[in-house]
Amino acid sequence: MTSPEQSGQPDEIAVLVVDDDFMVASIHTRFVDRTAGFRVVGNAATGTAALAEVARLRPDLVLLDVHLPDLSGLDVLRRLRAGGDDVGVIMVTAAREADTVRSAAANGAAHYLVKPFEYDDLRVRLEAFRSAYLALGDSGFAEQGAIDALFVPAGLARRADPPKGLSEPTAALVLAALTEAGELSAAECAAGLGLSRVTARRYLEHFVTTDQAGVRLRYGGGRPERIYLAR
Template sequence: MIRVVIIEDDVRIAGINQRFVEKVEGFEVVGIATDREQANEHLDILEPDLVLLDLYFPDMSGLEMLQHIQRNYPHTDVIIITAAKEFDTVREAIRGGVYDFMIKPVVFDRFQEKLKAYQKYHEQMQLLGGANKQVDQQGIDQLLWGTGDRSDKDAYLPKGIDRITSEKILAYVEGGEELWTAEELGKRGGFSRTTARRYLEYFVEKGVLVADTSYGTVGRPERVYRKV
């Protein structure tokens, strides 16, 4: 069983996350902490495999807690679950060693998908950290991409496409307007028009979006995107 500690100051949300965890086979919640003191006690006593960490607390910064975990509990992984959407925050969390990042509100299907992916990663880490303590290229690929076969198109993202950025853009598209242009998405998300266009075309290739040409009121052609 993968032992999970939830660090979340909102008791209601912590309870929801606990129920989600307990619905995924192979995971168990061994503790819930709502402040810094409880978090430190749970980490010391319970030594969890995985922490589900919020970023906003009255008495601490979640990013500081992430750094604390990385320094003092090297065998504990972290998935951040937060309402924070600022790119700098996401980037700092990634650089701080977070395994994954979920934006609230989290639906169960997405939650389960993330935990299942982590479960495979955790199992592979256990396997590779066995008796010989050595790893080959295939083992590294399995850790980084979830597979040793790089021909699997869903195992990794193409050059120029970042997973966190793609999820952020997809969240805008799924929760926003019916039609999007690269310029509109760029303004909304703080991206350049070129970056927004690259990700929109990526989602077209993946079958998530479809693209069309709109000529507008002055006849100037413009590429527009909508959900499938």
């Protein structure tokens, strides 16, 4: 794996996007390129091409689909690890099977993001990866805080204290409502608790970033609506 300094600007993460759908790959490329500290250095549409591009480009991170026309993304991940390559991998896929998720985790995927998703869903995971990747730096020894950045789930340390502007009592009410309902839109949460839709969405998005909630898109006649899922 290259260091950030070798991949371009200082502290910049070089990314390889792997997806066999050209339009989806283009969207993911745009998402990465609009995220500070990241740049896409290549694309691949097959598992074989992905392995070749990792060897050629030496990226810091691979956005890897599971469903590819030759090898599966899991096969690509296994071959990388078997070859001693510790490149960062975020699975970006429509595959939701529990054994697929477990296999990705067991083979060292940093995150697993289910399609379809919005930009912020990917951004949060990119930023978590970047924080962990840069935590150790080039020093020979690591402090406990840097080690925790690699091994502690991204949202764990932040769960106790909501960000500035969000209150703990309201956060507890929103989380309780979400847990009871199982899933809620921001509008449904707002109506149930007497909050504005914007306020409800801020709290729900906070729970997504701290891994206390998931999100899916509900399609109707117009723009897809974000539905928040209790963990």
